Every structure is written in C-alpha cells, then in structure tokens.
Amino acid sequence: MDQTTTGILALYGILGVTVLALWLRHRAVLNHRDRMMSRMGSLQSNLTDTTQRLDLLSRGVDTILGETPEVRKLLDVHRKLESAENLLFDQGVAVSSSESCAIATHAAKSIIEKHDGNSNDNDSILPGLLPLVERLDAILTEAEMKAEDLELNGSEQRILGGLFHASTRTSRAADCYRMANLMDPEDSSSLRSLARIQRESGELEPLDRTLERLLATDPDDVEALAEQASILVGTDDDRYIRNKTRLIALGQPLEETE
Structure with a gap:
C-alpha cells in the first residue's frame, strides 16, 4: 500500500513538473510573440516614415526638375x-x-x-x-x-x-x-585642346611637339607659328627661322624682345 501511494505521489510530482515546464514554455512563447509584435510595430512605423520621406523627396525632385526635363535624363x-x-x-x-x-x-x-x-x-x-x-x-x-x-x-x-x-x-x-x-588626323580641334592643356600645365616639350603636329596639318596657323617660335627663341633650332620667315610672309612678323 505504501509503495502504491508513493508511486502515485511520484507520478503526480512528475505531472506537476511537466505542467510547470509547459506553462513556463508557454509564457516564454507569449513574451517572445509580444516582443516580435512590438518590433514589427516599430519597423512598420519606421517604414511608413521612410516611405513618407521618399515620397516627399520624389515630389521635391519633380518640382525642382519640372522645368528642366533634360536634367532628369x-x-x-x-x-x-x-x-x-x-x-x-x-x-x-x-x-x-x-x-x-x-x-x-x-x-x-x-x-x-x-x-x-x-x-x-x-x-x-x-x-x-x-x-x-x-x-x-x-x-x-x-x-x-x-x-x-x-x-x-x-x-x-x-x-x-x-x-x-x-x-x-x-x-x-x-x-x-x-x-x-x-x-x-584631319580634325585639328583635338590638337588645339591638347595644346591648351599642355600650355596650362607648363609642359613645353610636349607643347612643342603638339604645335609641330598642328603646323603639319595647317602650315599657315599664325597662332601656332608664333607660339612655337616663342618656345624656340634663343635656341639653334631651324624651326625658329622657319616660323619667323613664314610669319613675315603672312604679314604677321614676330615681335622679338631684347
């Protein structure tokens, strides 16, 4: 009889522990659900706020660029x-x-x-x-x-x-x-642009070569003749005499400085 009673009490104890564990697990699940709901609510609020900001930005862009469709492109x-x-x-x-x-x-x-x-x-x-x-x-x-x-x-x-x-x-x-x-090669505009870059950066040797290429396409380019002559002045380069003579023939004599 005592053993039967002890067995029954042990069974009730096990059932009680099991129910308590299940109840605690249930509470944990409910708490996790509440936290997830709270987080989802916060995310939804942030998403709504972001959507409103993007909509405001989009309408602002539309307003600013409304009269300049080429910029929109x-x-x-x-x-x-x-x-x-x-x-x-x-x-x-x-x-x-x-x-x-x-x-x-x-x-x-x-x-x-x-x-x-x-x-x-x-x-x-x-x-x-x-x-x-x-x-x-x-x-x-x-x-x-x-x-x-x-x-x-x-x-x-x-x-x-x-x-x-x-x-x-x-x-x-x-x-x-x-x-x-x-x-x-027939389009001299790219060479003129290249010469401008070299002139701005003070690259005299590359500029001299570019001017020579310009003169190869247009020997009567007064500006190129004069600029190259100014680079070559004081040297023994025959191109200085060539440019000086050509400028005189074109009615644009080179102004020499002392």
Missing part, C-alpha cells in the same frame, strides 16, 4: 554608371577584357549623348553632368583603362576629352585628345 546616365560599376567590380566574377571595354564604352557613350559636342565651355555643359564625368573617370581608373580601350570614334573621344578637361581631369582629357587626333 541624367538619372538614366546615373543608372548606367551604377550598372557599369556593378558589372565590373561587384559581381565577384572575372570579366574578360573585351567585356570590360564594352561595359565602360556603354557608360561613356551615355554621357557623351547628353552633351552638345560643339562647345566644352562650362556654361554650355548640362548641370549635373560633370559629377557623372568624374564618376566615369573613377571607374576607368579602377579598371585601369585608357582612351584606347574605349570603343569610340574620333569625334566622341574629342567630346569626352572636353568633358574631362572641364572637370579638371586633365591627364584623362589629354589622353582622349591624343586618341581623337590619332583616329581623325
């Missing part, structure tokens, strides 16, 4: 640059050289298409375009690409060089101008 350029960066650097998969060149060329052309190639004055450049040009320069630098790697024609190289020059990326601009002249 730069968003497409931004997306293409973003895509180029992802394809070149963020995939974790090696990209072939030809594919890299094609990707970078596509990004470069998206910028060129948004610019009037007749002028590279800062006032004529679409507002917001130069930061995208700087971003393209960063992409090309990281990818270790030069102008020759881009599948562009001479005119496109010249336009891109002008944009790099306007954004003070003079080394990149000079590279594009050289490539433009190589592809279209």
Whole structure:
C-alpha cells in the first residue's frame, strides 16, 4: 500500500513538473510573440516614415526638375554608371577584357549623348553632368583603362576629352585628345585642346611637339607659328627661322624682345 501511494505521489510530482515546464514554455512563447509584435510595430512605423520621406523627396525632385526635363535624363546616365560599376567590380566574377571595354564604352557613350559636342565651355555643359564625368573617370581608373580601350570614334573621344578637361581631369582629357587626333588626323580641334592643356600645365616639350603636329596639318596657323617660335627663341633650332620667315610672309612678323 505504501509503495502504491508513493508511486502515485511520484507520478503526480512528475505531472506537476511537466505542467510547470509547459506553462513556463508557454509564457516564454507569449513574451517572445509580444516582443516580435512590438518590433514589427516599430519597423512598420519606421517604414511608413521612410516611405513618407521618399515620397516627399520624389515630389521635391519633380518640382525642382519640372522645368528642366533634360536634367532628369541624367538619372538614366546615373543608372548606367551604377550598372557599369556593378558589372565590373561587384559581381565577384572575372570579366574578360573585351567585356570590360564594352561595359565602360556603354557608360561613356551615355554621357557623351547628353552633351552638345560643339562647345566644352562650362556654361554650355548640362548641370549635373560633370559629377557623372568624374564618376566615369573613377571607374576607368579602377579598371585601369585608357582612351584606347574605349570603343569610340574620333569625334566622341574629342567630346569626352572636353568633358574631362572641364572637370579638371586633365591627364584623362589629354589622353582622349591624343586618341581623337590619332583616329581623325584631319580634325585639328583635338590638337588645339591638347595644346591648351599642355600650355596650362607648363609642359613645353610636349607643347612643342603638339604645335609641330598642328603646323603639319595647317602650315599657315599664325597662332601656332608664333607660339612655337616663342618656345624656340634663343635656341639653334631651324624651326625658329622657319616660323619667323613664314610669319613675315603672312604679314604677321614676330615681335622679338631684347
């Protein structure tokens, strides 16, 4: 009898412990649910706030750019640059050289298409375009690409060089101008732009070579003749006499200083 009573009491004890454990587990689940509900409520509130801010930003952009649809088109350029960066650097998969060149060329052309190639004055450049040009320069630098790697024609190289020059990326601009002249030797505008960069940076020897190439296409270029003569003055270079004689023949005698 005592053993039976003891067994029953032990069974009740086990059942009690089991019920207590289940009750504690149930309470833990309820507390976890309450915490999750609270967290979800906080996330929903943050999401609503973020949505409202994005909507406000979107309407602000619409208001600001409403009368300048051409600037809005730069968003497409931004997306293409973003895509180029992802394809070149963020995939974790090696990209072939030809594919890299094609990707970078596509990004470069998206910028060129948004610019009037007749002028590279800062006032004529679409507002917001130069930061995208700087971003393209960063992409090309990281990818270790030069102008020759881009599948562009001479005119496109010249336009891109002008944009790099306007954004003070003079080394990149000079590279594009050289490539433009190589592809279209008859167009002297790229050489003139290259000479301007070399003049601004005080690179006299490269400037002398560029002026010589200019004179090869136009021997009567008075400005090139005079500038090259000023570089050669005081030397034994026969080109100084050549330029001086040519300027006299053109009615623009060289003014010599003591």
